[in-house]
Amino acid sequence: MWDGLVIGGGIAGLMAGIRAQERGKRVLIVSVGTGSLAFASGVLDFGRVELLRQEEKHPYVLLGETAEKAFSYFLQCCPSHHGVWGRTGMALTPLGTLRAADLLPEGLDASPLTHANRIVLVVPEGLKDFFPEVVKANLQKQFISSTIQLKRLRIEEFVDWQAVGKPIPDTVYAKFWCSEQGRETLKNLIGEMTRKMVSDSETLVFPGLHVAACPEVEKILAQAPLPVVEMTSFPPSAAGQVLYDRLRGRFKALGGELLIGSGVERVEVESGQARRAIVKSKGKEISFTAKAFVLATGGFFGRGIVASSTEVRETVFGLPLYVPPEWSESSFLGAQPYAYTGVEVDHSLRPCDPVTGKVLLENVFVVGRMLAHWDPWVGHCGGGVSLTSGFLAGGLL
Amino acid sequence: MGQGLEKGSVRYSVQVVIIGGGATGVGILRDLSLRGISALLIEQGDLAHGTSSRFHGLLHSGARYAVKDPISAAECIQENAILKRIAPNCLVSTGGWFVQMPGDETDYVEAWLQGCQEANIPVREIPVQEALEQEPLLAKDVLRVFEVPDAAVDGFKLVWDNAKSARRHGGRYLTYHRVNEVLRDGERVAGVQGENLLTGEPFTVESLMVVNATGAWADRVAATAGASLDVVCDKGVLLAFNRRLFQRVINRLRSPGDGDIFVPHETITIFGTTSERVDTPLDHQPTDREVQRLLDVGETLLPGIAGKRLIRAFAGVRPLHREDRELTGASGEGEGREVSRTFALIDHEVEEGIKGFLSVVGGKFTTYRLMAEKASDWVAGKLGETAPCRTAEEPLLPALSERLRRKALALLPCAAAEKMLERLGQEAVAVLETIREDPGKGQLLCECEMVTVAEVEKAVADPDAHHLADVRRKTRLGMGTCQGAFCTYRALPLMWREGEKYDPLGRELIRFLNQRWKGIRPILWGEQLRETEFTRAIYAGLLDLQDKGTTTE
Numbered sequence: 048m049w050d051g052l053v054i055g056g057g058i059a060g061l062m063a064g065i066r067a068q069e070r071g072k073r074v075l076i077v078s079v080g081t082g083s084l085a086f087a088s089g090v091l092d093f094g095r096v097e098l099l100r101q102e103e104k105h106p107y108v109l110l111g112e113t114a115e116k117a118f119s120y121f122l123q124c125c126p127s128h129h130g131v132w133g134r135t136g137m138a139l140t141p142l143g144t145l146r147a148a149d150l151l152p153e154g155l156d157a158s159p160l161t162h163a164n165r166i167v168l169v170v171p172e173g174l175k176d177f178f179p180e181v182v183k184a185n186l187q188k189q190f191i192s193s194t195i196q197l198k199r200l201r202i203e204e205f206v207d208w209q210a211v212g213k214p215i216p217d218t219v220y221a222k223f224w225c226s227e228q229g230r231e232t233l234k235n236l237i238g239e240m241t242r243k244m245v246s247d248s249e250t251l252v253f254p255g256l257h258v259a260a261c262p263e264v265e266k267i268l269a270q271a272p273l274p275v276v277e278m279t280s281f282p283p284s285a286a287g288q289v290l291y292d293r294l295r296g297r298f299k300a301l302g303g304e305l306l307i308g309s310g311v312e313r314v315e316v317e318s319g320q321a322r323r324a325i326v327k328s329k330g331k332e333i334s335f336t337a338k339a340f341v342l343a344t345g346g347f348f349g350r351g352i353v354a355s356s357t358e359v360r361e362t363v364f365g366l367p368l369y370v371p372p373e374w375s376e377s378s379f380l381g382a383q384p385y386a387y388t389g390v391e392v393d394h395s396l397r398p399c400d401p402v403t404g405k406v407l408l409e410n411v412f413v414v415g416r417m418l419a420h421w422d423p424w425v426g427h428c429g430g431g432v433s434l435t436s437g438f439l440a441g442g443l444l
Numbered sequence: 445m446g447q448g449l450e451k452g453s454v455r456y457s458v459q460v461v462i463i464g465g466g467a468t469g470v471g472i473l474r475d476l477s478l479r480g481i482s483a484l485l486i487e488q489g490d491l492a493h494g495t496s497s498r499f500h501g502l503l504h505s506g507a508r509y510a511v512k513d514p515i516s517a518a519e520c521i522q523e524n525a526i527l528k529r530i531a532p533n534c535l536v537s538t539g540g541w542f543v544q545m546p547g548d549e550t551d552y553v554e555a556w557l558q559g560c561q562e563a564n565i566p567v568r569e570i571p572v573q574e575a576l577e578q579e580p581l582l583a584k585d586v587l588r589v590f591e592v593p594d595a596a597v598d599g600f601k602l603v604w605d606n607a608k609s610a611r612r613h614g615g616r617y618l619t620y621h622r623v624n625e626v627l628r629d630g631e632r633v634a635g636v637q638g639e640n641l642l643t644g645e646p647f648t649v650e651s652l653m654v655v656n657a658t659g660a661w662a663d664r665v666a667a668t669a670g671a672s673l674d675v676v677c678d679k680g681v682l683l684a685f686n687r688r689l690f691q692r693v694i695n696r697l698r699s700p701g702d703g704d705i706f707v708p709h710e711t712i713t714i715f716g717t718t719s720e721r722v723d724t725p726l727d728h729q730p731t732d733r734e735v736q737r738l739l740d741v742g743e744t745l746l747p748g749i750a751g752k753r754l755i756r757a758f759a760g761v762r763p764l765h766r767e768d769r770e771l772t773g774a775s776g777e778g779e780g781r782e783v784s785r786t787f788a789l790i791d792h793e794v795e796e797g798i799k800g801f802l803s804v805v806g807g808k809f810t811t812y813r814l815m816a817e818k819a820s821d822w823v824a825g826k827l828g829e830t831a832p833c834r835t836a837e838e839p840l841l842p843a844l845s846e847r848l849r850r851k852a853l854a855l856l857p858c859a860a861a862e863k864m865l866e867r868l869g870q871e872a873v874a875v876l877e878t879i880r881e882d883p884g885k886g887q888l889l890c891e892c893e894m895v896t897v898a899e900v901e902k903a904v905a906d907p908d909a910h911h912l913a914d915v916r917r918k919t920r921l922g923m924g925t926c927q928g929a930f931c932t933y934r935a936l937p938l939m940w941r942e943g944e945k946y947d948p949l950g951r952e953l954i955r956f957l958n959q960r961w962k963g964i965r966p967i968l969w970g971e972q973l974r975e976t977e978f979t980r981a982i983y984a985g986l987l988d989l990q991d992k993g994t995t996t997e
């Protein structure tokens with residue numbers, strides 16, 4: 048018998064697992080996939096918590112108070128991330144525009160750019176989905192008085208990729224910098240830049256490099272006389288993958304167990320209590336009993352919720368969902384009603400009937416994208432809601 | 445009403461102005477150009493901006509009309525054979541089946557066989573067992589199956605190939621130019637005037653004759669010359685599925701009705717359609733009700749249809765020419781279908797004494813060439829030109845050389861090479877040369893439709909491309925399963941390089957996303973909904989783009 052069984056190992060599920068494990072509980076995480084982190088950039092947004100708490104039924108109405116605690120807790124778990132509560136930072140998007148960021152991997156902090164007279168944009172040859180001309184033009188638009196220069200970087204190791212016209216993914220470049228040749232190349236490059244430095248307010252913008260992935264790289268950069276600013280990348284991203292690996296590693300180090308690659312088919316319920324999760328693995332059904340469960344199956348993207356032309360369904364418990372009366376709006380990037388679909392919960396994140404408000408299951412906690420009444424892309428709070436709800440659930444298991 | 449020619453900042457002079465760059469208009473442009481008559485075509489959007497890119501893509505065999513409309517049936521089978529000869533690159537001769545289902549009228553089959561025979565449409569019955577083996581998704585309770593020479597046609601390509609062929613013979617066209625008025629000089633038309641929508645500049649064309657080929661817009665355009673036309677706008681909704689559900693066109697064997705045709709195109713299938721009167725050709729947004737109705741009806745031919753992955757819904761507006769006598773007695777749902785689909789040529793001199801002004805409305809995509817021939821005969825007759833029509837014999841494109849095909853196969857994966865040759869024909873030469881010089885440009889920018897960087901670069905640089913959507917139509921970028929989640933981003937730097945022409949980061953990108961979104965909204969469920977979460981995460985989250993109130997059109 049487990050103390051807690053977490054269904055879904057994305058950011059929300061992992062946070063719940065880590066916190067519960069740290070509190071001395073025995074936790075198992077069962078997850079079909081590795082969640083959305085590897086597609087995301089590693090940046091986590093909390094959004095304007097106080098403002099969002101004013102929105103009727105937004106998850107922050109329940110979670111808002113805990114958000115700051117969750118923020119600090121995350122920084123303890125992931126020291127390679129940076130952030131100061133209440134002070135939003137800045138990171139470069141793959142297009143070279145600045146965007147707000149509350150928690151960001153070390154190295155991504157773009158604030159040195161504001162003081163730079165000269166910005167040197169490193170152009171690693173063949174880097175996939177990176178467009179130097181676009182980035183340069185956008186940098187110039189934002190830093191009008193800085194000079195922006197391109198520094199092309201030819202890497203011997205990738206000559207074969209180039210010859211056949213194969214682009215080099217961010218994740219491959221990130222690994223390269225951690226290798227011995229990579230570190231050597233990096234040292235030489237920094238040395239060259241230092242010699243050629245014209246003023247002491249130069250900054251290097253370096254796509255495809257991720258210090259958070261490798262302590263040795265961090266050491267090299269620490270000795271560089273000029274700041275190096277990394278960029279987020281188009282999916283899949285090395286920084287997102289690193290964050291996932293960190294969180295997973297932390298959970299395991301605390302003694303948590305993970306079963307990845309299989310999904311929970313259903314959970315058996317007896318008199319308002321969830322009892323046994325049935326998992327299909329390699330054609331066999333295995334069951335796990337637990338005292339409490341966390342539902343962290345990631346909404347539509349994680350397939351915790353699926354919609355057909357006629358109905359919308361929660362896939363594990365068959366919980367009733369809040370489904371908005373209108374489904375979509377004409378502006379793609381504006382608020383979309385469908386995104387507000389999810390499970391309504393009480394103060395302890397337990398699922399409620401959206402009509403009567405009655406608690407449906409006593410020992411199930413719903414977190415992350417499974418929650419109703421929010422659109423992460425409009426509220427800029429995807430990471431915040433997921434981390435905070437996961438943190439809270441971890442305290443309840 | 446304009447009298448004489450107004451002063452415009454840009455002036456053109458030709459024998460004939462054609463208004464409307466759909467299949468009908470470009471067909472006329474090509475026909476006149478081949479006869480040596482100087483012609484200029486004016487289109488308000490990109491070519492095929494209207495119904496000619498919002499249709500089913502079925503090159504009719506005529507069998508659909510065999511009972512109700514024998515004239516259309518005969519025209520279709522004749523044109524079907526001609527187009528297979530002159531435009532093989534734009535067609536896939538999939539063949540088509542007519543299948544009878546339980547509950548469909550039984551005496552219809554006999555009348556239909558009779559009609560096909562009279563129209564000279566070859567029909568062959570396929571044993572049910574054999575049919576089910578060849579099309580495993582087809583409903584198991586089919587009663588009878590007949591094969592006819594239906595085919596799939598790429599409307600966009602056919603329109604562009606006509607335009608390019610016309611250009612080789614001296615024809616000209618202006619896109620993103622809207623005609624605001626047909627000018628008169630007493631009893632005669634004197635040309636047209638309008639606005640270049642890209643620059644806002646006015647333009648004027650002087651001409652001896654004006655041909656109005658504006659489809660569902662034809663009554664509005666005619667009215668500017670003081671002429672009247674009765675055009676019925678009839679909206680039809682279509683659904684695109686992400687894979688080839690059937691290998692051939694599947695028609696339901698009954699009186700034509702809603703949701704009874706599936707047409708396979710490349711890797712996808714288009715299913716439809718519906719029929720509903722609308723007030724304006726701009727009303728082409730499918731409603732949830734129409735989509736649901738199609739899925740309900742489609743279940744008969746394709747059990748489990750609602751569970752198949754949809755990638756978008758769209759609608760087109762049929763321009764049906766209404767003659768009053770044909771309308772008496774027609775009423776209620778589906779009345780649009782009762783109006784004859786055979787086309788009409790309206791000589792406004794006969795109708796209301798305006799000389800040199802012809803409107804061409806109605807018809808079908810399948811019969812565009814025939815409509816163009818008749819319209820051009822009329823024009824030539826009035827001008828006293830005697831060169832005969834050559835469009836039934838002259839191929840649209842010169843045949844592809846074996847060398848070109850070999851070169852494509854050497855540089856690109858087989859499927860990507862074939863697709864590119866289909867899209868570009870002879871123009872693939874330049875793209876292949878670019879890839880040979882810089883293999884990086886052979887990278888697939890769009891993995892769903894297998895479009896290379898070099899090909900998109902070429903489309904972007906084309907003087908006819910003004911928006912990301914034009915590039916999309918030329919290359920099929922963003923038309924596949926991902927609906928542009930990845931390739932939209934990847935096309936950005938290429939557009940950027942063109943400098944002034946595009947503004948990819950601001951309006952242009954958001955406008956493109958909103959256009960795609962329009963087609964997804966009516967089918968927002970299943971995998972497409974999941975893809976939507978992902979695409980929004982990328983563009984609104986990761987890239988932090990914000991829509992500051994741009995419109996879709």
Ligand SMILES: Cc1cc2nc3c(=O)[nH]c(=O)nc-3n(C[C@H](O)[C@H](O)[C@H](O)COP(=O)(O)OP(=O)(O)OC[C@H]3O[C@@H](n4cnc5c(N)ncnc54)[C@H](O)[C@@H]3O)c2cc1C
Pocket residue numbers: 054055056057058059060077078079080081082083084086087088090091092093282309310311312343344345346348349350351362363414415416417423428429430431433978981982985986
């Ligand atoms: C492209 C992209 C960009 C993003 N950018 C940002 C950003 O800029 N800022 C930010 O703050 N956040 C960002 N996010 C993250 C976003 O906030 C997340 O969607 C959110 O955090 C949801 O996390 P989650 O843990 O609820 O779900 P997920 O991370 O989706 O995890 C759910 C997991 O549950 C598993 N699962 C589903 N059903 C079952 C089952 N029956 N049994 C077992 N396992 C199951 C799934 O396989 C999946 O692994 C981004 C996400 C994406 C995809």
Ligand SMILES: Cc1cc2nc3c(=O)[nH]c(=O)nc-3n(C[C@H](O)[C@H](O)[C@H](O)COP(=O)(O)OP(=O)(O)OC[C@H]3O[C@@H](n4cnc5c(N)ncnc54)[C@H](O)[C@@H]3O)c2cc1C
Pocket residue numbers: 463464465466467468469486487488489491492493494495496497498499500501502503504621622623624657658659660661665678679680681682716717759760761762763805806807808809810811
């Ligand atoms: C849902 C649906 C499915 C169909 N399926 C099939 C099929 O499978 N097979 C088939 O054969 N037929 C089919 N049809 C019919 C066929 O699509 C049309 O008959 C054909 O495309 C009409 O072509 P057109 O050139 O006459 O009109 P359009 O393609 O609409 O061209 C008219 C053009 O005029 C332009 N225009 C209008 N006003 C102005 C102005 N003031 N200035 C400049 N330009 C202007 C418009 O922008 C437009 O591009 C279908 C129709 C619909 C609606």
